[in-house]
Amino acid sequence: MNGFPFDTLALSQKHTAMIETYMLEQLAALAEYRTLSRVAETLHISQPAISRSMQKLEDELGVPIFERTKNRITLNALGEIAAKHAKGIMSAHNDMVQAVRDAERRMRTFAYGSIAPAPIWELSPILSQLYMGMTVSADLQETEDILRARLDSGDYNLIVLTHPLEAQHEPGDSLYFSQPFIRENLSLLVSNAHRLARRKSLKLKDLAGEKILIHNKIGFWFSVCKEKIPNASFLEQNDLSTLSEIANASDLPTFFTNMSDRIGICPANKRVIPITDAEVNVQFWCVCRAEKRREYAAIFNAIRRFTETA
């Protein structure tokens, strides 16, 4: 025998030789499928293999875990315990590879979420340039809750809100770091024939009862509009180019912001009427967890430069 020379001494009580993975896998499967044959076809190995594995497992545990009759094998009480643990270990295996791969993905990607689309249009180019070779992924979310939860869980490196986030837990040091980003102001885009076309400015409640063409992937705007405009009927559209085509071809009013023109929605023989409610004239803030502030210093510098020049 080669290898460990003390084996000859240790054979009386082998130092609790670690249980092999395949045994746990097969035991867990046996607890599920109840017969060796079904385990065999499930795991794509032969019955005799399972039979021997379970014998060996039982032998290594040193206690009987099966109730055997001539052509039936069932787990006894100890076997059920063992199987429960085996399942736990199996899922721990999966958790391990999951965790490692997730961590790797997080290292390779900069993921952020935004409460509105406009910050994404501006921020993603900045980040892509800053994190060359990395994946920059941006999510649009309707609610702040999701954004904060994913920021805290580490799913997001950064989020964009309409207000800064301060520490509500610790009095001394903030949990979050917030920095102002772009501003966005909502206007209504109406044809000259529209009843509101002459107005210099509007309140949301002035739009009561209007039929308004609207994009439905616009983050918090959507809920604000639905909430603040009484009896409005929104004609939802989720394709941007068709939306602007319909808007041009019809007299239906649409929304428009100071950021909209950057992505090519230009008004044609229409009027732009500012909406003056505070809720729709927002200052966006980029927020990260306080402990990441140093790591993301380059980002916040780039954002500051962008904000100042823009």
Next chain:
Amino acid sequence: MNGFPFDTLALSQKHTAMIETYMLEQLAALAEYRTLSRVAETLHISQPAISRSMQKLEDELGVPIFERTKNRITLNALGEIAAKHAKGIMSAHNDMVQAVRDAERRMRTFAYGSIAPAPIWELSPILSQLYMGMTVSADLQETEDILRARLDSGDYNLIVLTHPLEAQHEPGDSLYFSQPFIRENLSLLVSNAHRLARRKSLKLKDLAGEKILIHNKIGFWFSVCKEKIPNASFLEQNDLSTLSEIANASDLPTFFTNMSDRIGICPANKRVIPITDAEVNVQFWCVCRAEKRREYAAIFNAIRRFTETA
């Protein structure tokens, strides 16, 4: 290639082949010992073996988990994560064999604890006869807390207290089942020359200031005596036969109960004076968890028969 015929199809993405135990073991060890050579000598395998294992592990995870220089290998951030999980899985392995073997031991032994020695003298023979071939283990404990905790944890199948145990949590059904067992009454054993020798009965406080020879493995008796006898100086002894020899050879008073004679401590030219305090004239109760009452019916029947005839 024999075996699973679809392997040829699946080779593009091997269905997340489960990580082998030896890899986890070696990874965990590497996180501890920091170099392959030290891992090798710790686990009693060669360095090249570790080297290849870690390469294979890294390959299977699909992400780099090491920082490699020509003659140095260290875990990177991902490797630390992997190692943390590996350690968890390793201990889960140990927990599994531990749990199974513990469960087996519990099935093979009837373990109980008692607040006093006398119930053990009576109960163990009964249980041994009832559970032939099983191990009957009896523990003497000084406090009820330990007994109850171990009864609840399953370490004890049964405990003996000086009072029944009723449900304090659930109003309807009791958590415990209690059945009366033997009674035990404390007396003082004194030589005829002793100042208390003429007394027909005693209170514990009458023993104030006495030097008393006492055994120190007598469960609750010890704390009761220490608590209720003011200024007593106890001469502790933990060997029973030498205690009775000293008692016979000296004029020192000792304790004695109605159960003492069963184990051969007989008074020789001494007087037995009953002590009348309620705390030292006790009724013992056998207590099990309510859900075990049916399972232990035979025990409680045997106890009842014994109690009635004795």
Next chain:
DNA sequence: GTCGATTACGTATTACGTAACAATT
């Protein structure tokens, strides 16, 4: 008969050790 578990036996896989090598200290 079929189905399920076990045993026997040969084989393919693979984790191992030895040896040789490379590079850093």
Next chain:
DNA sequence: AATTGTTACGTAATACGTAATCGAC
């Protein structure tokens, strides 16, 4: 020179499949 990690190569351990056997339904 000593230490550390890697590669090459042959070997020993072992988990596997096939075939045969036994019992139960």
